[in-house]
Amino acid sequence: MTYTLAEEDYLKAIYKIAERHGTPVSTSAIAELMQTRPASVTDMLKKLADKELIDYKRYHGVSLTRTGARQATLLIRKHRLWECFLVDKLGFSWDEVHEIAEQLEHIQSDTLIDRLDDYLENPKFDPHGDPIPDASGAYRMRYQILLSDLGLHQPAVLVGVREHASSFLQYLDQNRLALGATLEVIEVLPYDGSVRLRLGDGEPILISGQVARQLYVRQTTESA
């Protein structure tokens, strides 16, 4: 019923890889995300399989069981709620909170996280725009597309980031690319796929195609 820090982090890693690349999840993908060796991953996979948190067939990758998936989403819930706390209450910026939340998410207390949720007034999204599962583990995906897939002159709002590295988030800050910003693609440069944007009512800015593929936007009504 209660899992170790390492077990929790593995479950979360498997969940995130499955979410992005589908199932089954390979040993090497887990090793890369967790910065460990594949041999270490194999060891842990056996333990998680013994506890029926994953379905594991040697040489064929893993997927989470219902129990494992539930545990992973509860951990993600805790991670994201703590990030909200750090940003909204303690004044951290969105590029500073990940490492701390990576620790805080493992605090074991049945009531703590629900009280924190109430204290924060039940936020639905974390500082990076990621949805926060409720106490039962359920959440709805926000409607979103990649900025790189947004049509020309389609008004849209920045709602999330695919990349969470500090350096990337700081780059966004420097270019006034904050969540909630309204934008519109003015031009896509054919040579390298760079994108020229109108941001709010300011001067147009230019971002690389690389960056455009890391930003999630929601289209707004034409007339907005």
Next chain:
Amino acid sequence: MTYTLAEEDYLKAIYKIAERHGTPVSTSAIAELMQTRPASVTDMLKKLADKELIDYKRYHGVSLTRTGARQATLLIRKHRLWECFLVDKLGFSWDEVHEIAEQLEHIQSDTLIDRLDDYLENPKFDPHGDPIPDASGAYRMRYQILLSDLGLHQPAVLVGVREHASSFLQYLDQNRLALGATLEVIEVLPYDGSVRLRLGDGEPILISGQVARQLYVRQTTESA
């Protein structure tokens, strides 16, 4: 520069025992407080001595070095600030917070705890009346005596508890014995040392000598 959870808890235990019973601190005292075996304590003492966090001579107990004591007080600072957060912001009661703070105190972040301190408006005492060290590790002891040592008809205020067990704190709640309560000893029963108190302006209550020896009070002016 950064210590494991177990190392931190051992340093804190040594600090607390030394504070209450003086130095050197015995292996068995540590084992009892930490709920482990003396053999395990001996193993850890060797490691802490290697890292120069304690002075250790086989068979003769330990004391903290300057570095060790500093580390212990910083841990206590974190523990007590988190307890304030849990009580003041999340609405926990003082008997529910110890276990959670026991985990939260180990979160590693240079800035987190200082921001938390500011967010809580730099409290000087935790929910149990214990002083909170500042960022440099310094704190002043509150003036206090045991209720069992308070003279008859001396007006006083309840400022701290020596015992932190949930059952004890709940007992205090049930008898309206909260920190800050004004009180006065009306009578000490000679047979078993029980104490009759006037609490605020309510009816007198009777507490055992056992309980009276767990409560810290500060005398107030006669005219108060």
Next chain:
DNA sequence: TTTGTACTTTAGCCCCGTCTAAATTCTTCA
């Protein structure tokens, strides 16, 4: 001064989570 007893340490073991090196299995392509 000796000795009994309580306290402490050592020896040897265990589990967790990680690693390297070697062996195994899968897959792809000639």
Next chain:
DNA sequence: TGAAGAATTTAGACGGGGCTAAAGTACAAA
């Protein structure tokens, strides 16, 4: 279809932190 070559697992080790049982030390009482 039969190797390479890549991915994965196994074998064996290690450090951290804990335990039991046995041995060593200190100290108080005789």
